[in-house]
Structure formats: structure tokens, C-alpha cells
Amino acid sequence: MEKKILFIDDEPYFVRSLIEALEDEGYKVDQAVNGTQAIEELEESVPDVIILDIIMLTGGRISDTHGGMRTGLRVHEIIRDKMGLKVPIIFVTVVEDPNAHRAIRQLERRHGIETSAILVKPVLPSELLDEVKNLIGAA
């Protein structure tokens, strides 16, 4: 069966290389450009893995409760706490932020999930492919 990935990033134009690389490997990639869209996508179908950008300038109708445009953290909370989804998440961020990383790990631990990768941009397509394959295997 086709393996599905939900790619949540508010700059879809700048993650084309990553999406193309995943698609070239045979994964089906859906995109969401803000928190609201992401939740709508997840309500329709749950992917095998989520790739989530931590720093997003807009959450759609989701407000950034963490400050500093960290809407991705709020999306993470909704996925785990409200929707109760256990789907693995690969986090992507443009800055190393120990506080954000701590928040992610604490939330994952609370739900009994081992934190998947937190990748710091620039993320090369090969690097992301390796993480995805590690988590859900080849397409």
C-alpha cells in the first residue's frame, strides 16, 4: 500500500526539493501551509509520517501560544493532546532552540512516544529520506 506523508510548512516553495525527492522515492506527499490546513488534512486521513516545520509565521486560525512564531509547537500539541494521534513526526526548524526542543521531547514522552528526528535547516533531501525510511521503511 502507498505510504503517505503530510508535509506541514508555510513556505511550500522552498521545500519543493524535499517533496520531489520523497515523491521520486514513491511516497505520496500531501502539503499543508499552516496549522489549520494541517488539522483539516489530518481529520480526513492520517498519514504514515508527518513532517512539521516548528517556526511558521501563520497558523491560519491557530494562534501561536508559544510566541516567536512557533506555531508548529501548537500544531504538535493539537495532534497529540486533542486528536490523540500517535503518528511519528519529523520536526524541521530553521533555528536550534533548546526550549522548543525540550517542549517537543516532553510532550512526546508524556504520550509514550520516542521523539523522532528534529532536523535543523538546511535539510538535504537525502537526509530527510533517510529519516523517513528509518521510521516507515521504503515506499
Next chain:
Amino acid sequence: MTRFEAIIGNTRIFELILEDFFKGWPGSHDVMPAEDPKVRLFKRHENFAEFCKEIRNTEWGARLCLQCDADHAAEAATKGEPISYICHAGLLDIAVPIIVDGKLVATIFCGQSRSWNETEEQEGQRRIRETERKLGFQPGELRTLREKTPQVSEEQVKDVKSKLWEVATYVSTLGSGKVEAEKAKRELAYRFRESEAIQEVMRGLAEIVDDLDKFWRKLDGALTSICNTIGATYGALITCEKPPGLSKPRAIVRSVANLPSEFIGKTYNSCDPVLLEVLQEMRPKTVKFHAHSGKGTLCHDIFLLCGTQERLAEIALVPLKLDSEREGVMIFSLSSASERDLAYSPSVKHEFNSLTQAGAQIATAYQNCQLYRSRRRLAEVQSLWLENVSHQLLSPLNEILGQAENLSRSFRRWQQDKPERIDNTLEILMGLSHWAARLASNFAWVARAEQYIGALNLQVEDNMVGRLIGYAISVQGTAREWHLLRVRVDRDSVMSLNGKVQIDRKFFNQAVLNLLDNAVKYANARTEVLIHASLSGLWARIHITSYGIPIKADEVEKVFEREYRSEAAKAKYAVGTGIGLTIARDIIRLHGGELSVEPSIEASRGWKTTFTITLPIQEQLEEEN
């Protein structure tokens, strides 16, 4: 110690002088200090006439005597000279006031005799009958005693009055000198205390805080110390500010001394006229506040909050200029004027000087606080902007890396299976590189905009068609990739511009590419971005039309403001510096032209928006052509 004793120093000597003086006088004498009419300094009861002793032996009689003395001391003080009178019990008494610096300090009493004057004597007899009745004596009991009291002549009375008046005048002169010296001493101490208080205000306020609430709280302490210094019962600092959209200023209580803390933050939509007046004159003044000022006014509230029983309060108002938008007034109650020792208080003018100085210090401290706050805010904004800038530069650069890696990893495979992927990727790489370069140029412009003014290298553009097509191509790759957009140049209309306008190629590129970038970012998928041109009079115009999110009528100027991004723009494309259009307009204006946009028009493909670059046609060039 009474003030009389303070002036005389050794009262025993004064007592001996009086004793000697009254040797030939049949009745008693004593001195009553102004502070307490019940006190007699020398307590010479042994000299009292039998008649007087009998009356004073009764509680009610003693009281009547004290009251009679007090009343006549006040009468003599008011008249400012010795008086003789028939007392409540019908005897002749003399009261001589000792007045220092306009104020009664003591009264010398003597008398306990019968008047030489027939009418006064008759009045005396009437009063004694009355007193007998009042005090419960047998009729005639006191009258017999009174008859034993010696009678004095008119000359004797005159002589005593004039001599005692000389003594009183001497004491007055002695006292005035002492008062003057004391006053000077007190004033010196007062000034010293005042400057101390101001220094205290400064010490407290000099420590800059960035939080205005903290500043006002610190000011509470400063106001309290000023109140203590000038003897005011309470103080407050009110700011008068005109909020946007309101025609009248409103008053806000910022800081208080000896007033309930709930008063802080209270806002009055209209300033009391007295506040406006003092702000207009910009100098301190005292005014009378009425307890019955209209409900809801500052004056009325002050009366309520102070719980004062007085109907009228004297208030000192000191205006301050806090900043360009905010003025303030310090209010100090002088309602305790009656309690204050006016004889010793320094002049109001001097108080005002000190209060004005304190006000200036407060205003300086406030401005320091504001300056510190704005600097911190600026530093925060700058740091946020830098974070945003690096984020935006990193995004295309990261994608360049990703695309390059895909190309390198799959090159051989694509050569065999999908050769078009190689061309596509190269086109994307070109587009991204242009994008990143343009962003970097924009940021460089913002950092050093002023140095470009007048530094343009203007040249006649003979090939506007080729130039605009070049721009279109450079954004086409990204446009197609994202939205299946087409960027088209209307060759015929653009051709008319060839050789007509002068441009600085480097900066003109930047301006037009910023505009195209915007058009592409906010356009709807599968629409067209059209570049066309027109000539009209002395002006050449380049129009860039696209279909996408709208620019509303109230946004046609705002979109050119630095860092402005409409909600629709943020929703469509989250990332953006909000500087592209600002820079484009700056550049076009440096060319002597203008960049404008009309409000969008709704069309089937989306909101139609046209940005127009207007450039002057070079008349000389026209003539040559």
C-alpha cells in the same frame, strides 16, 4: 512654653516690674497667654478682691470670669489697644493686648475696682444682682462685698492704661525682633529641607526603569516627600493627554501621595478647567477647589477621597511638560493653611520655585524612562527584523541546496528517463538564485538607503522591451513552478518606451523585480501577469497587472509603507519582509517618477491589481528623436 514666655525669656523679671508698677492699684493683675485662656502666668489669687474670690469659689462663677476675660482679650486684640470695661460681675477691669507681628501673644489684665463713672457704676450694680441670681447667692450678699471694693478715678484708669500700653509695646518690639530672627532661621532650614527633598526625588527617580508603571510607583514616594516638605496634606500627579480620535484631552491620575491607591489610574474624559488653565499658562498657581464641584470631576473626587469636611480647599497646581503628547499637573492641597503657621511659612513664590524645580526633575526622569523604553523596543524590533531577514534568506538558499543535491543524485537517471527534469531543476535553481540575490539587495538597500540618494547612474534605455522580457524570464521559472502562472510582456506597447526614459539599470532591475515578485507571489494559479506600457504627455508608464488577492482602497498607500503586509498577503504567503514595495517606490522616485497602485477590481480570475511605474519622458531626447 508659651510664645509670650519665649519672647520675654525671664518672666520673673516681668512679674517684678508689674508688681512694682501696680503698687498703688487696689485690685489684682495677671497675664493671660493667647494659647490658653484658662492659664494665668503669675496666679496672683492672694491679691484678689474678697468679692472676686467669693465668685471664683463657685465653679460656675469661675467659668464666667474666665469667659469674660477671654472675650475682652479678643476685643482688645481686635482694637489693637488697651480697653477698660465692666466685667460680668459688675467691676471695672482693664485688658491690654501684647501683639507681635500682627498676632496676639498675651493679654495683661488688671482691675477688680469700682468705676468712678456713675453710669458704669449703675450698670455694675445691675450685673451684680444678675450674678447673685445666677450663682444662687442671697440677694444683697455679693453686693455688700462689692461695696467694699475701692473705687478708682478716671485719671488712675487712664494712667494705668497708657503705662501698660507702653510695656506691651516694648514687649511687642522685643518679640518682633525675635520673630524676624526666628523666621529667617526657619526659612533657611525650610529651604535646606526643600532642597533635600528635591534631591531625594532625584535620587529615587534617577534610577531609570523601562516600565512606566514602576516609574509612577516611584513617583508616589517622591510626591509624598514633597508633601511633607511643603506641609501639604495630599498630592497627586495627573497627566492630560489627547487620545487619537478624541478632540478633548482626558486626565488620568498617575501617582498619589496620602490619597487612597484606588485613585491611581482613574480617568476623566474631560480635564477640569483649572487644569487646562494652568497647562495653558505653564506656570504654577494656587486655586480654590470647591467641595460642591460637579459630580464626576477630579475636584469632586478629591474631596470625596480625602474625606475632608472643609467646603473649600486651597490647591497648588504645578504644570509639567512630560513629552510632546503628554502634559501633567502636580496637585498639592494647601487646605491645612489654617493649621500651618502662616507667620513662619515662607513665601508662596519660594514654594513655587521649588515645586517647579521638582516638576522639571520629574519630567526629565519621565523622559529618560521613555527614551530607555524606546531604545529597548528599537533593539527588539531590530533583532526581530534581523531574525526575519536571515530566515528569509536562508529559505531560498536551503532550497538551492536541496535542488542541487537532487540534481547531483539523480542526474544520470534523469538523463536517461526524464531529461526535462534537468532543465526544470536548472530553471528553478536560476529562479531561486535570483530570488536570494534580490532579497540580499533589498536588505542592503534598507541598511544604506540614504547613500543611494543622488547616486544613480542614469542612462537612456534603448531596449526596454528586452529588459522587461529579461525580468519576466527571471521570475517565470518560479511562477510556473508555483502557480502555473504565465508572465507576459506586451511587446508593442513597451516598444514605445525605447529611448524615451532614463534609468539606472541596477536599481531599476531591483524595483521592477520586486514588483514582479509580488505579482507572482500573490497571483491566483493559472492566471497571467502582464507587463504593458503607455505614453501620455510628458510621462511614460509601465503597468504590471495580475489577478490574485485584493488591494483595497484604504491600502493603496499603506502597501508602500515599510513592513506593512495586509492580512490577505500574510494568509496567502506567510513569509515576507514588507519592504519590497517600499524599496521599489523609493527607487522609482529617485528616477524622478512615481510608483502607484489603484484599488483592485473584482474579476472572474481573481482581484485585478495594476501597479504603475511612471517615469518622466526626457524632452531633450524626444526632440533629438
